[in-house]
Amino acid sequence: MQAWQKLLIVAALATIIVVAGTIVYFNYFTKRRLFISTTTSLDDTKLLEKIESDYEATHNVDLNILAVGTGIAIQHAKNGDADVVLVHAPSVELSFLEDGYGVNRKIIAYNFFTIVGPADDPAQTSGKTATEALFNIVQYGQNMPDQSGGTQIWVSRGDNSGTNSKEKSLWTAAGYNYTELSEEVWFASTGQGMGSTLTIADQKNAYTLSDIGTYLKFYSDGTISLSSLILEEQPLLNVYSVMAVSPTVSANQSVHEDINFEDAMDFIEYLVSDETQELITNYGKDTYGQSLFTGAVQPLIDDAPQPLVSWIQDYAFFDGSECPPQYRNGYADLYT
Amino acid sequence: MADILGGIVEAFQLIFTGDPEILGIVSRSLLFSGTAVILAILWGTPLAMLIAMKEFRGKTVIKTFLNTLIGLPTVVLGLILFLIISRGGPIGFLGLLYTPAAIMIGQAILVTPILVSIGVSAIESVDPEIMSLSKTLGASESQAQVAVLKEAASGIILSDIASFNRAIGELGVVLLVGGNIVGVGNRTDVLTTAISRNVQIGEIGLAVALGILLVIILFTINIIVAVLRKANYIVELAKAPYFRLKRYRETKQ
Numbered sequence: 020m021q022a023w024q025k026l027l028i029v030a031a032l033a034t035i036i037v038v039a040g041t042i043v044y045f046n047y048f049t050k051r052r053l054f055i056s057t058t059t060s061l062d063d064t065k066l067l068e069k070i071e072s073d074y075e076a077t078h079n080v081d082l083n084i085l086a087v088g089t090g091i092a093i094q095h096a097k098n099g100d101a102d103v104v105l106v107h108a109p110s111v112e113l114s115f116l117e118d119g120y121g122v123n124r125k126i127i128a129y130n131f132f133t134i135v136g137p138a139d140d141p142a143q144t145s146g147k148t149a150t151e152a153l154f155n156i157v158q159y160g161q162n163m164p165d166q167s168g169g170t171q172i173w174v175s176r177g178d179n180s181g182t183n184s185k186e187k188s189l190w191t192a193a194g195y196n197y198t199e200l201s202e203e204v205w206f207a208s209t210g211q212g213m214g215s216t217l218t219i220a221d222q223k224n225a226y227t228l229s230d231i232g233t234y235l236k237f238y239s240d241g242t243i244s245l246s247s248l249i250l251e252e253q254p255l256l257n258v259y260s261v262m263a264v265s266p267t268v269s270a271n272q273s274v275h276e277d278i279n280f281e282d283a284m285d286f287i288e289y290l291v292s293d294e295t296q297e298l299i300t301n302y303g304k305d306t307y308g309q310s311l312f313t314g315a316v317q318p319l320i321d322d323a324p325q326p327l328v329s330w331i332q333d334y335a336f337f338d339g340s341e342c343p344p345q346y347r348n349g350y351a352d353l354y355t
Numbered sequence: 356m357a358d359i360l361g362g363i364v365e366a367f368q369l370i371f372t373g374d375p376e377i378l379g380i381v382s383r384s385l386l387f388s389g390t391a392v393i394l395a396i397l398w399g400t401p402l403a404m405l406i407a408m409k410e411f412r413g414k415t416v417i418k419t420f421l422n423t424l425i426g427l428p429t430v431v432l433g434l435i436l437f438l439i440i441s442r443g444g445p446i447g448f449l450g451l452l453y454t455p456a457a458i459m460i461g462q463a464i465l466v467t468p469i470l471v472s473i474g475v476s477a478i479e480s481v482d483p484e485i486m487s488l489s490k491t492l493g494a495s496e497s498q499a500q501v502a503v504l505k506e507a508a509s510g511i512i513l514s515d516i517a518s519f520n521r522a523i524g525e526l527g528v529v530l531l532v533g534g535n536i537v538g539v540g541n542r543t544d545v546l547t548t549a550i551s552r553n554v555q556i557g558e559i560g561l562a563v564a565l566g567i568l569l570v571i572i573l574f575t576i577n578i579i580v581a582v583l584r585k586a587n588y589i590v591e592l593a594k595a596p597y598f599r600l601k602r603y604r605e606t607k608q
Contacts, residue, residue, distance in 0.1 A: 022500040023401035023408075030398035034460070037394065041456030042449060049541060054453070063556045071538050081540030083453060099442035100452055214555040242557040274443045277450065 050081040053282045056093075056101035058181050059212035061259065062086030064232040064311050066302050067105075073298065074289055080282050088212065090179030096120055096264045099274035102283040107181035107230075107259045109335040116337070116346040121262035123350055124342040126319065126335055127290050128259045128299050128312040129327075132185055134249040135217070135234055136226035142172065144226070145248045152249050153193040156226055160205030168204040174220040174227040175201065177208030185257065186228045192254060221245050230257055232303070232311035239307050253326075258315065258335040261287050265348065284350055291316045291353065365560030366567050377561075381568055384545040387455055387529070388522035391462035392470075395518055399467050400511065403474030404500060418475060424468035429527030436461050437531045453534035453543060461528040466518035473517060477510020478503060509584060516580050520573055526551060546572075 045052065061067050062084060071082045085095065089108045095101040097120050104121065106112060115121040134144060134152050142159035144152035160172050176183040187197040200206050207225065209216045213233040220227040221243035237243045249255065263283040268275040289295055296314030303311040318328050319341070337343055342354065369377055406417060438444050440451045451457045485506050489499035504511070526547040529535070533543035535552055544552065546569045553562035 022497045022504070023404040025497070026401035026404070027398065030394070030401065033394055033397050034463075037390065037456050037459060038449065038451065041451065041454050045450065045454060045541075052540070059555075065556070068538070075539055082538060083534070083536045083540065084538060085453070085534050085536065099447070212555050214557060218554075218557075237557050240557050242559070274447065277442060 050079050051279060051282055052081050052083050053103065053279050053286060054083045054085065054095075054101045055103045055105055055286075056085045056087060056091070056095040057105040058089050058092065058107055058259075059086050059214070060107070060182070060230040060233045061105060063212065063214045064236050064303065066232070066299065066312065069298065069302060070290075070295070073295075074286065078285070078289075080286075082286070086212070088176075088178050088180035089184070093120075096262075099264070099278060102264055102279040103261060103286055104264065105259065105261050107257055108184040109258065109260075109337075111181070111184060112260060112262065113337050115262065116342070119268055120265055122265045122346055122348040123284065123287060123353060124260050124262045124346065125287055125291050125353060126258055126260045126315045126331065126341045127296075129315050129331060130231050130257050130310075130312050131251045132182065132228055132255040132257050133231050133234060133247045134226060134255075135220070135229050135245040135247050137224045138244065138246045140246070140248060142226065145246075147249065148252060149189055149249050149254050150193045153189060153195070157193075157195065157200070160203065163205065166204055170205065171207040171223055172205045172225045173200075173207065174216055174223060174225045175206065175208045176211070176213070176216050176228075177201070178210045178212075180213075181257075182213060182228060182230060185255075189228065189254060217243050217245065235303070235307045235309070235311060253330050253333075256330050256334050258331055259312070260335065260341070261290055263287060263348075288350070288353065293317075359563075362559045362563035363567075366564030369561065369564040370568065374564075377564060377568065379542070380544060380546055380549045380565060381572070383455075383542065384523055384547075384569075385572070387458045387545055388462060388519060391459045391522050392466060392515060392519045394459065394463040395466045395470050395522075396515055398463075399470035399514075399518075400474060400504070402467075403471045403478060403511075403514075404504060406471065407475045407478035408500060408503070418472070421468045421472045421475075425472060427465075427468070429465060429525050430531065431527070432465055433461065433528040433531030436464070436528065440532060452532060453536060455533075455541070455543060457532040458529050458543060458545070461532045462522040462525060465525060465528055466522050469521060470514045470518045473514030474507075474511055477507040477514065480510065481506045512580065512584070516577065519576065523547075523572065524569065 057067065067084050071084060074082060085101065087095065089106040089111060092101065092104050092106055093111055093115050096104045096115070112121070112124065116124060134149060136142070136144060142155045144155050147155065156173055163170065163172070175186060190197045190200060201208055207223065209219050213229060214237065216227055217229055217234065217237050231247070234247060238245070263280060264275070264278050266275055266278040266280040296316050299312050300310055300314045315331065318324065319331065322328055335341070347354065406414065436457070437452070439446060440449070440457055441447050442452065481503050485503050486499050489502040494502060524547060529545055530548050530551070533545070533548065535548040536543045546565050550562045550565045553565070
């Protein structure tokens with residue numbers, strides 16, 4: 020036998036040992052893993068870090084959080100690479116449920132998006148409604164002196180995330196076509212997370228749409244100096260929901276057999292519990308002077324405060340329910 | 356400017372206080388990339404020997420192909436691997452996605468072209484006399500090949516170091532197949548992904564600290580190797596058995 024043949028056999032053995040070792044280690048020697056695919060805003064604000072340490076202190080499960088944005092989070096779940104999705108784009112969530120990938124949806128929290136921009140507000144958006152503000156931004160962009168593409172005054176996520184979906188619907192509501200606007204010289208698209216996009220908007224002195232949580236964290240850290248110009252109105256409502264990935268997907272059953280459904284449901288029940296809801300609502304109050312997120316479970320049960328609850332129902336309910344019965348799989352106590 | 360200075364000051368504070376977060380990230384980086392390079396050495400060295408020492412058709416094509424692969428963007432390889440080891444992919448049933456093994460194997464595959472390519476040049480530049488001399492001295496084909504390999508040790512080590520540099524500074528593969536998972540459980544964040552994440556969440560000081568450490572690690576390893584190469588320690592160490600063999604044969608005659 021030649022030297023290189025001997026070495027190749029050693030290499031093959033070493034590779035097998037690494038792979039087998041990992042498989043054995045993760046199957047027998049560690050806590051069960053629960054993969055949570057999530058929007059970046061929950062992770063960038065470090066809320067999930069807090070929830071993770073709180074949950075793992077009392078449960079024998081290792082939460083593996085993949086902060087990727089709503090679009091990819093849903094894609095992960097379809098591939099069977101996530102057990103739970105934690106997202107904020109009702110229209111995307113509905114098709115996810117309809118396609119049979121998601122079950123047992125629960126609305127867990129809400130806050131508001133905000134349009135942020137330079138403090139001197141060149142497009143005069145402050146105090147306007149979102150629709151008027153977007154109109155002013157387009158007018159300003161189309162009429163500003165520099166039309167070379169060197170100056171961009173609107174920065175879009177452009178990544179099919181929940182924030183990006185919201186941005187598209189706001190443009191539509193204001194009478195514009197997102198795809199056409201994105202071709203214009205004053206319009207930039209980052210394809211990155213909320214944090215990066217805010218930083219880019221800050222550097223460019225441009226406007227962007229942000230969830231209030233990420234914005235407040237970056238603003239109070241001094242990372243960005245953009246001002247929040249439009250606040251709490253119905254079209255800017257942001258609703259976060261959690262869904263378990265269905266372990267029985269007829270389309271590709273083999274892929275979804277390994278879904279950790281039991282732990283996923285346990286985690287969802289933990290999220291909607293009174294203690295966790297309180298944790299979510301109080302998160303960031305000390306540091307930022309206001310809540311970054313508000314727990315939505317109790318308001319929906321109480322049907323108060325109004326008009327907020329009816330806004331949530333308008334925006335994020337399907338057929339008058341946060342999860343119509345055909346998309347439920349056991350765990351009836353979640354919906355009483 | 357304040358950001359840069361503040362970041363650097365905070366970075367050195369974090370480094371010198373031995374922040375456990377940073378120590379964890381650094382040790383994971385060293386462990387994952389180290390293992391990856393060892394794996395790549397194990398399968399890359401025999402491949403390099405095969406390509407350099409055997410004559411076969413299409414040899415130039417293979418060498419050109421390897422040189423092209425060196426420039427393969429890491430995200431492209433990351434994407435390919437992701438699709439293969441995702442639960443929906445051909446070997447998804449192994450459950451390798453988002454594990455350290457996925458990172459190690461991904462990086463090993465990534466650096467293999469560098470390792471083999473530089474390795475082939477190193478072996479080919481060895482004086483062909485060595486091969487025939489070994490055989491004259493009674494070495495078997497296999498022993499003669501090993502003798503040539505030892506003669507090429509200097510170049511081989513260079514290829515190993517280049518591979519390690521690429522592995523530890525690489526972002527695309529670790530991000531896509533490792534998932535950059537943080538938390539208290541099994542983490543898969545390493546220096547590069549942690550830098551990217553901390554910039555994203557506005558923790559500039561931590562990001563600068565990790566960046567500085569990454570550069571320090573690369574410098575240290577390269578300096579050590581450069582000194583050893585200069586003093587020829589490694590080469591002599593590696594060659595020693597060949598000279599022992601030679602002396603043994605000589606005394607026997």
